[in-house]
Amino acid sequence: MRLTTVEVAERLWSEGVVTAAEVDALRRAVSHDGEDDIPWYMRVAVGAGAWAATAFLLAFLFGLQLIRGDVPRIVFGVVLVAAALWARREATAEFLRQAAVAGSLAGMSLIIVSLGSLTHSGAAAGTVGVILSAAMIILMPDRVHRFLATLVCAVCAGIAVLDLEWPRGLEVVAIALFLLAGWVWRFRLREREVRVAELLEPVGYGAIVAIFAILLFSTATDDRISPLHSETAGLGIFTTAAIAILLLALVVGIFEEHGRSPAEPTVLLVLTSIVLLAVLTRATPGIAAGVAVLVLGFDRRNPVLIAMAALFLAVFGSVYYYSLQMTLIEKAGVLAASGALLVAARMVIERGRSHAPTVGGESMP
Amino acid sequence: MPDPLYEPATPHRVRAAATAAGLGAPAIERAVEIAIRTPDADAWRAFLSRTLALLGAALLLAGAVCAVAYNWTRIGRFGKFALIEAAIVIAALVGWRLLPRLSGRIALFASAVLVGPLLAVYGQTYQTGADPYGLFLTWAALIVPWVIAARFSLLWVLLVALLDVGMMLWWSQVVGTEDLPALPLAIAALHGIALIAWEWQYARPEQWLDERWAAHLVAAAGFAAVTVGSAVFILEDTDAGLAGVASLLLLGGAMAGVFHHHRRVRPDALMETIAGMAGLVVLAVFVGRIIFDWLDLEVFGFLLMTAFVIAEISFGLRWFRSTRAASTTAAGRA
Numbered sequence: 001m002r003l004t005t006v007e008v009a010e011r012l013w014s015e016g017v018v019t020a021a022e023v024d025a026l027r028r029a030v031s032h033d034g035e036d037d038i039p040w041y042m043r044v045a046v047g048a049g050a051w052a053a054t055a056f057l058l059a060f061l062f063g064l065q066l067i068r069g070d071v072p073r074i075v076f077g078v079v080l081v082a083a084a085l086w087a088r089r090e091a092t093a094e095f096l097r098q099a100a101v102a103g104s105l106a107g108m109s110l111i112i113v114s115l116g117s118l119t120h121s122g123a124a125a126g127t128v129g130v131i132l133s134a135a136m137i138i139l140m141p142d143r144v145h146r147f148l149a150t151l152v153c154a155v156c157a158g159i160a161v162l163d164l165e166w167p168r169g170l171e172v173v174a175i176a177l178f179l180l181a182g183w184v185w186r187f188r189l190r191e192r193e194v195r196v197a198e199l200l201e202p203v204g205y206g207a208i209v210a211i212f213a214i215l216l217f218s219t220a221t222d223d224r225i226s227p228l229h230s231e232t233a234g235l236g237i238f239t240t241a242a243i244a245i246l247l248l249a250l251v252v253g254i255f256e257e258h259g260r261s262p263a264e265p266t267v268l269l270v271l272t273s274i275v276l277l278a279v280l281t282r283a284t285p286g287i288a289a290g291v292a293v294l295v296l297g298f299d300r301r302n303p304v305l306i307a308m309a310a311l312f313l314a315v316f317g318s319v320y321y322y323s324l325q326m327t328l329i330e331k332a333g334v335l336a337a338s339g340a341l342l343v344a345a346r347m348v349i350e351r352g353r354s355h356a357p358t359v360g361g362e363s364m365p
Numbered sequence: 366m367p368d369p370l371y372e373p374a375t376p377h378r379v380r381a382a383a384t385a386a387g388l389g390a391p392a393i394e395r396a397v398e399i400a401i402r403t404p405d406a407d408a409w410r411a412f413l414s415r416t417l418a419l420l421g422a423a424l425l426l427a428g429a430v431c432a433v434a435y436n437w438t439r440i441g442r443f444g445k446f447a448l449i450e451a452a453i454v455i456a457a458l459v460g461w462r463l464l465p466r467l468s469g470r471i472a473l474f475a476s477a478v479l480v481g482p483l484l485a486v487y488g489q490t491y492q493t494g495a496d497p498y499g500l501f502l503t504w505a506a507l508i509v510p511w512v513i514a515a516r517f518s519l520l521w522v523l524l525v526a527l528l529d530v531g532m533m534l535w536w537s538q539v540v541g542t543e544d545l546p547a548l549p550l551a552i553a554a555l556h557g558i559a560l561i562a563w564e565w566q567y568a569r570p571e572q573w574l575d576e577r578w579a580a581h582l583v584a585a586a587g588f589a590a591v592t593v594g595s596a597v598f599i600l601e602d603t604d605a606g607l608a609g610v611a612s613l614l615l616l617g618g619a620m621a622g623v624f625h626h627h628r629r630v631r632p633d634a635l636m637e638t639i640a641g642m643a644g645l646v647v648l649a650v651f652v653g654r655i656i657f658d659w660l661d662l663e664v665f666g667f668l669l670m671t672a673f674v675i676a677e678i679s680f681g682l683r684w685f686r687s688t689r690a691a692s693t694t695a696a697g698r699a
Contacts, residue, residue: 005374005382008399017392025386041635042685045642049678052649053671060667094679102675189376189401190394194384197377254403298412299403301373313420321427332431339424346417349410 003301038143040304043202046098047144053102058109070118073110080107081136088142101145108132108152126160129153143202150206151213158214171235174214174285175242178292181207182246185300186253208293208305212312215286219319239285244278247292254299273345284323286316374400415467422471426478442490449483452476460515470517477508477520481527498534501527518579525559525583546594547608553594553615556587564626581635584623588643591616596650613647620644634685641684645677 009026012018018026038046061067067076084104091097111132116125133153137146154177161169184204192200218235248271255267262271281287290313297305324331372378379400383393404412433448440448456476463469481504488500505527512524529552536548563580566573595616598609623640627633652673656666 003374003400005372005379008374008379008396011399012392012396015395017395018388022386022388022392026382026388029382029385038682038685039634041638042682045638046678046682049674049681053674053678056667056671056674060664060671063664063667094683095676098675098678098682099672102671190397192376194377194381197375197380201375201377254409257403258406294416298409301404328431328435332428332435335424335428335431337428339421339426339428342417342421342424346414346421349414349417352410 002303040205043144043147047148050098050101050105050144050148053098054105054109057102057106061106061110070114073114074118077107077110077114080104080110081132085136085139088140088145097142101140101142104136104140104145105148105152108136108149112152112156122163123160126156126158126163129156130160137203138199143198146199147202147206150203151210154206154210154214158217168234168236168238170214170218171239174211174218174235174239177207177211177214178243178246178289181211181296182250185296186250205304208308211289211293212286212308215289215312215316219284219286219316235285237282240278240282240288243285243288243292244274247274247288247295250292250295250299254295281320284316284320286312287320290316376400418467418471422468422475426475442486445486445490446483449479449486453479453483457511460511464514465516470515470520473511473515474517474520474523477511477515477523480504480507496534496538498531498538501531501534505531513573516573518574518576521563521574522579522582525556528555529586546597546612547606549590549594549597550608550612550615553587553591553612553619556583556590557615557619559583560587564631567631577633577635581639584636585639588616588619588639591619592643592646595647599647599651599654616643616647634688637688638685641681645681649674649677 005026009018009023013020013023061076067073081104084100084107087096088100088104091100108129112125112129115128116122119125130153133149133156136149137153140146140149154173157173157176158170161173166172181204184200184207189197215235251270251274252262252267255262255264255270260267262268277291278288290309293305294309294313297303297309321331321335324334326334376397379396380393383396388396403409429452437445453476456472456479460469460471460473460476463472481500484500484504484507505524508520508524508527512520532551532555533548536551540547560580560583563574563583567575567580591612594609594612598612601609620640620643623636627636649670653666653670656662656669660666662669
């Protein structure tokens with residue numbers, strides 16, 4: 001599924017855009033790729049280590065009790081972040097670079113937590129956390145740090161709206177994250193500079209993880225599941241509507257890339273299905289979100305996004321059907337009807353595949 | 366690791382590489398265009414077909430379960446058996462007719478899943494007094510032929526999961542030992558055997574299973590178990606018993622085996638990363654024991670742990686990049 005550079009090179013060669021010598025030059029250029037370009041599982045491992053190191057560092061700082069008071073801690077946090085930023089930009093030794101990441105995260109935590117303690121305001125701490133995280137995403141040239149900073153940003157935004165008790169505040173945060181994810185993964189990719197693309201890629205992953213985390217949090221505080229229901233924490237119709245609109249835009253974009261007009265019957269059928277899905281699952285935005293990320297993941301040829309979406313669809317799908325205000329036999333009917341509908345849709349697609357022409361291709365020497 | 370050209374073609378990687386390779390502007394733009402383009406219509410149809418099949422089957426199965434649950438108290442004991450057995454037979458027949466297609470594999474998966482409820486009803490109806498571990502182990506034994514016939518990674522993972530659950534229940538109900546690392550050690554050993562079997566069949570000219578995610582999942586769970594056992598041994602000393610020592614030895618052996626196999630036989634960076642992480646976690650636990658227990662450094666111990674964890678991250682990254690650079694060089698020479 002993943003498009004590899006060899007497939008891109010093969011296509012270029014078959015179109016006569018490059019020569020065999022240029023393909024070799026491409027191979028050498030790819031082999032000297034940026035040293036921060038590590039696969040997702042290494043980033044997960046490094047990220048987990050960074051959090052552990054940050055936790056130990058914070059434990060040391062608080063345990064030492066040399067820095068007492070919220071204002072000194074904030075000042076120390078700022079100094080720590082600034083030093084970490086300088087170290088990460090200037091250091092070549094891996095140890096110093098990773099120490100800078102842990103130091104930066106510790107400094108950010110000190111600033112945000114101490115500000116909250118000083119002002120007794122989650123909203124103030126959350127707002128500063130959002131601004132600080134956004135700034136660090138731009139300034140800190142480290143993909144793992146950018147991913148973690150995106151998560152910190154989302155958490156701080158959530159804390160701010162929950163503290164302010166804005167009705168549907170978390171919906172605004174979730175919708176904003178979806179817009180961010182859509183922009184990062186799909187908007188103006190051709191014109192995007194390499195530097196900007198490298199900055200945004202970890203932000204894209206962070207936004208998706210944050211969306212699912214917020215949806216899980218909202219589900220956990222749903223009054224149908226838990227007595228801890230909160231008006232502010234609930235995600236519902238507005239989130240589902242926003243997700244559906246973004247999904248419709250994505251699907252229209254995909255069809256347009258294939259030269260299909262939105263007015264065609266097949267396209268209209270697909271768009272109608274999306275609207276129907278949104279209407280039927282309006283109270284559980286997790287399903288629409290899972291479907292949207294699944295479609296986005298395949299569109300971007302990204303198995304990590306697809307795996308995350310599949311996992312969350314299983315969770316939110318279970319929650320949706322569990323929460324239906326129906327008897328067991330009625331739920332059985334709904335489940336069976338849903339399943340039959342999907343199987344029927346699959347049969348239609350299979351019939352279309354068997355009638356579609358296949359095109360061969362040349363292979364590169 | 367393979368040729369660097371087999372790296373995923375992200376848009377910025379393609380643009381950066383094409384620019385560094387000195388390609389002309391039209392070639393660069395065309396390369397980026399290809400990298401960001403959505404998959405073709407055939408690929409979309411295949412993806413949607415597979416996804417709809419899996420989701421549709423899951424929903425149909427769930428609906429059937431709900432319908433049976435609703436009517437459960439109204440059904441006599443023979444009716445219950447007949448219902449479940451009929452579902453198993455129908456699913457198995459559908460699977461037999463449709464194999465090796467995906468729909469056939471899903472049908473066999475469904476019949477394998479339904480064996481569990483059948484055994485539960487049997488135990489409930491006849492009050493055999495058997496322990497729950499017997500249900501899971503019997504369930505696992507009965508579905509082995511389907512696991513072999515289906516050649517479906519998800520079904521293989523289900524088999525391993527059933528053996529895990531059966532072993533855990535057997536340990537708590539029959540063995541009942543207070544040897545803390547013993548159970549994780551047993552689970553890790555089971556996963557090791559499963560993994561060796563998977564690698565053996567993968568190396569054959571005609572593979573039985575080829576989806577590596579299943580092997581990765583089993584490996585991750587196995588290494589997690591042996592890491593727990595080793596960590597308990599480090600923290601509990603002799604209280605952990607022989608099982609603790611065995612956990613540590615198994616971890617070392619498993620790591621050596623993984624690194625040897627995936628360096629010389631079948632490159633798999635994710636497997637090496639899983640093994641490496643397990644080793645680093647156990648090492649961190651050991652260093653933590655020294656710092657906080659033996660040396661009793663208290664607050665300054667946290668600073669040392671910070672430095673140690675950062676050193677581990679640095680070492681891991683350096684190892685990964687040097688491994689990738691070495692395989693890139695080898696691929697270039699080839």
